[in-house]
Structures are given as structure tokens and as C-alpha cells.
Amino acid sequence: MKSSAAIGRRSFFARTGALAAVAGSLEQLSAAQSRPGARPKNIIFMVSDGMSPTVLTLAEHFSLLTRQKGTMWHALYNRPDVQRGLMDMASLNSIVTDSSAASSSWGSGSRIWNGMVNVLPDGTALTPIASIARQQKKRVGLVTTATVTHATPAGFAASTNDRGGENIIAEQYYNNVDVILGGGRSFFDADKRKDGKDVPAEYARRGYTLVRNKQQLMAAHQAPKMLGLFSNSHVPYTIDHRQSEELQREVPTLAEMAEIALGSLSQSSEGFLLQIEGARIDHAAHNNDAAALLWEQMAFDDAIQAVLRFAGKHPDTLIVITSDHGNSNPGMNSMSSKYGGTDACFERLALATRSVERMTPLLGSKAEYSMSFESNSPAANTAAEKIREVVKSSLGFEPTKEHVELIRRSLAGQTGVAANYGLDKPAGVLGLVAGHHNGIQWTSTSHTSDYTLVTALGPGSDRFQGVVRNTDCFRHMCDFMGSNFRNPSMDLQKAKQFMKAARLTKPHLHWV
Numbered sequence: 001m002k003s004s005a006a007i008g009r010r011s012f013f014a015r016t017g018a019l020a021a022v023a024g025s026l027e028q029l030s031a032a033q034s035r036p037g038a039r040p041k042n043i044i045f046m047v048s049d050g051m052s053p054t055v056l057t058l059a060e061h062f063s064l065l066t067r068q069k070g071t072m073w074h075a076l077y078n079r080p081d082v083q084r085g086l087m088d089m090a091s092l093n094s095i096v097t098d099s100s101a102a103s104s105s106w107g108s109g110s111r112i113w114n115g116m117v118n119v120l121p122d123g124t125a126l127t128p129i130a131s132i133a134r135q136q137k138k139r140v141g142l143v144t145t146a147t148v149t150h151a152t153p154a155g156f157a158a159s160t161n162d163r164g165g166e167n168i169i170a171e172q173y174y175n176n177v178d179v180i181l182g183g184g185r186s187f188f189d190a191d192k193r194k195d196g197k198d199v200p201a202e203y204a205r206r207g208y209t210l211v212r213n214k215q216q217l218m219a220a221h222q223a224p225k226m227l228g229l230f231s232n233s234h235v236p237y238t239i240d241h242r243q244s245e246e247l248q249r250e251v252p253t254l255a256e257m258a259e260i261a262l263g264s265l266s267q268s269s270e271g272f273l274l275q276i277e278g279a280r281i282d283h284a285a286h287n288n289d290a291a292a293l294l295w296e297q298m299a300f301d302d303a304i305q306a307v308l309r310f311a312g313k314h315p316d317t318l319i320v321i322t323s324d325h326g327n328s329n330p331g332m333n334s335m336s337s338k339y340g341g342t343d344a345c346f347e348r349l350a351l352a353t354r355s356v357e358r359m360t361p362l363l364g365s366k367a368e369y370s371m372s373f374e375s376n377s378p379a380a381n382t383a384a385e386k387i388r389e390v391v392k393s394s395l396g397f398e399p400t401k402e403h404v405e406l407i408r409r410s411l412a413g414q415t416g417v418a419a420n421y422g423l424d425k426p427a428g429v430l431g432l433v434a435g436h437h438n439g440i441q442w443t444s445t446s447h448t449s450d451y452t453l454v455t456a457l458g459p460g461s462d463r464f465q466g467v468v469r470n471t472d473c474f475r476h477m478c479d480f481m482g483s484n485f486r487n488p489s490m491d492l493q494k495a496k497q498f499m500k501a502a503r504l505t506k507p508h509l510h511w512v
């Protein structure tokens, strides 16, 4: 790890040099987009899920710190031929959107209720962009680090009134998606589904190549249709992937999945539509897990590099890079007198070696934390020591006695540990405690209303500058594919009439 002084010295060259590896690609794309009436044959829509605008800066600092190079996304801001804007991602019922309403707004051109996938409040099923693409002879791909049936990929290719119905979504990709890569075996495999259906067998029957690990994925690079499922649930976090030889052997990175998908989809002369999602930026933000979030954002940036390399050889490609909503808005705060300790605190983020998701089970059960540590009983001392050890070995700092007690109370299920109710849960309290060491603080453990960043390049990218309404993306993509199809939409007044019929009252265990 480089010191902050080293980062400062290197930063000018590191930042300006970030695009050197793809300089040729950028020139090709620039020339292609400047031709009058240019229209893309291929569309690559990249989503850093749950990325608050602040993450662009944090990831730049973290990449300079840990990799001695800046990020692609940040460097693209320095090119005059790259379009930049903000995306208004509101859903039909809230200025704070969830991933399913967000992706559906891109995928159908209509704002819908949070929690639904391409369905209006009256139950009208909308036609997703993947079906339009297929009608226009385009091939379609979905690549994600979530379950492939999760809200963001589903918003491009499925239609169902509950985003939690991933078993149903798993059977909706047969007809309109060619390449499906990510996690989510639980929703496909016969021994894990309640109905016992062998869904992968049905994909195989329809000509898909099935892959389950990195080696199989690499071997299948020429397959025209493939279903790749690399974990039961979401793909493991990058921070955990880095620490495990087994995961590195078995599970591809987002950039590797993107490269294979691009190789497969580009075999068609008619072009393709590909969504690439860095899904776990969102999950890390829900956990107020700064290190996991930044490693994840850098993995997404590696996928940007893979996409830019591809586009250099195929400059008739539009690349849109954006996010679906902010999440918990992490920010690096000034630390110590005259902010002088700030850089040193930020550098501590690089000491974390485990995601909060993997750390939490090591802390054990709620019952272990029911006694007050003030009692000084052997059980209380054992529990306190456990918290101290697990936090230190995972996040790279040793919590104080007072902080251990705060974590203990939150793990025991007590409320009122954090005065900000949005942080009053173990992940929020851990985030608060970690912030004393690394300087990152959070507004909540849930989504925010911020306009998201959008960056676009290649033919057609001029449509993505300035303030872009989320629903306009569908219209632009249809136009580029030669379709004038439009889905119906509904205004809020009318939508309220159907509020009771909508399944909004059903509790969701993890609202993401």
C-alpha cells in the first residue's frame, strides 16, 4: 500500500494515464459518434447498482491507493467527446426508487411502483426492451454479480408483479435472452425450487450451453446461447474473492463475464443489447461496508475497461454507464485537526480483508450478546473479545471498549443504539464505529433520491447528456433498434386507484 504522499506524487500521471490502455478504442468511438446520423448497432448498458454519486470520487482515491492507477469512469470525465449527465430515476410512487422500478423504467419506458417488474399498478404487463430487441433481430445478454433473476437484469427482460418472484423470472428468459451470466442457482435447480422443476434442463433443451464455473465459462466462449450460474445466491464480493484461491478458480469476475458475453453476442451481424450490472455495490452500501463497496466499484471499472476494449474493435457500439439510485450516500469526512488525519484514515480502508456479509456469521447468534458487558462475567468477557477479534481480523481496526458495547447492544437486538433510526441496526452501528477509524460516514442503510451519474460514448451518446429522465432510455434504445414501439404508462393520480390491488403491502425481508 502506498502512503498518501506517494498517492499525491503519482496521482497526476495515474489519473491522466488511466485511459492509456484504451486510447485507440476511444479514438475509434469518437470518430464513429461524430458521423452525422450515426446510430449504434450494439448497445451496452452498464449499471453500477446503488452507486451514490460520491462513490465516483471515493473509488478514484481508493484505486490510486490500492492499484496505483485511477479509474476509467473518472478519467472519461476528462474527455470532451464523452457525454455526461444526470439521470432522474424516480419511480411512480416515490422519489426514492428501488432497483426493479428503476430498471423497469429503462426497460419499458414507464414509471411503475417500487417492487414490481414491468407491470403497471392495474396489472398491465409491459413489453420489456429485450423482447423489442429480439423482434428487431438483435441478440440480448444479461451479466450481473447478483442473482440473474434479480431486479436489475429482470427489468430488461421480465414482467411480474413482485420482484421477489425470482422462480418465475427464471423461466421468462427462454425466449428473449441469449446470454445470461451471474448468480442464482437457487431459482433454477430442481433440488432448490419448491416446484422441483429442473429449469437448467429446459434451457439446455432450447440450445443453451450450461456453465457452472470459470473454466466452463472460458471454454464456452463461442457458444451462441449460454446460461452461466456461478453461485447459489449472489456472486461473492470482490473483497472476499481476492482472499480465496478457490473463489478465484471457480468464480469469474464481472469483467471476465462481460468479455465472454461480448464475444458470444458479437457473433451476430445484426447487433445486440447487453446489460452489465455491478450489483453488489448496492449490497455493500446497505451494509455500510465501505471497503467491500470500493473493491466492488473497482471491479465494475474493470468491466468498463473490457467494454471499451471491445468497442475499439466494434465502434458501432453505444456505451451507457450509469446507476439506478444512490444508496446510503457514503462520504469521506474530515478527520482530526485541520483535516490533517484524513488521508491516513482513508488508507485504513485498504486493511479490510472481509466483507461485512462474511464477517457477520462469525459474530454468532443474538443470544450470545444478551448480557451487558458491564457485568464482567466470563460469558460477557468472551463475547466482547469475540467482537473485538472478528472486527479486527475483518475490517482491520480494533474497536474501543465503548464501541464494542455499542456493537454488542445492536447485535442483541436493542434499539436506540444509534440516534439516526436509519442506522439503528448492526450494520449501521458497525458502519458508525468503522467511520471513527476510516472516516467514511453514511446517511442510512437504504436508497436515496439523488440523481445518478450517466456517462455515454459511441454513436447515439448525445442523447445521454444533461438531465435525462429514466424512461427516455427506453425510447432511445427502441429508436436505435429501429422500433417505434411504446408501452402504455400511468400517471400517479390514476395509479393511486390501484394501490390496494398492488402487492405493496407484502413485507419484503430485504428491500433492495
Ligand SMILES: [Zn+2]
Residues within 6 Å of the ligand: 050, 099, 282, 283, 286, 327, 447, 511, 512
Ligand atoms: Zn438496494
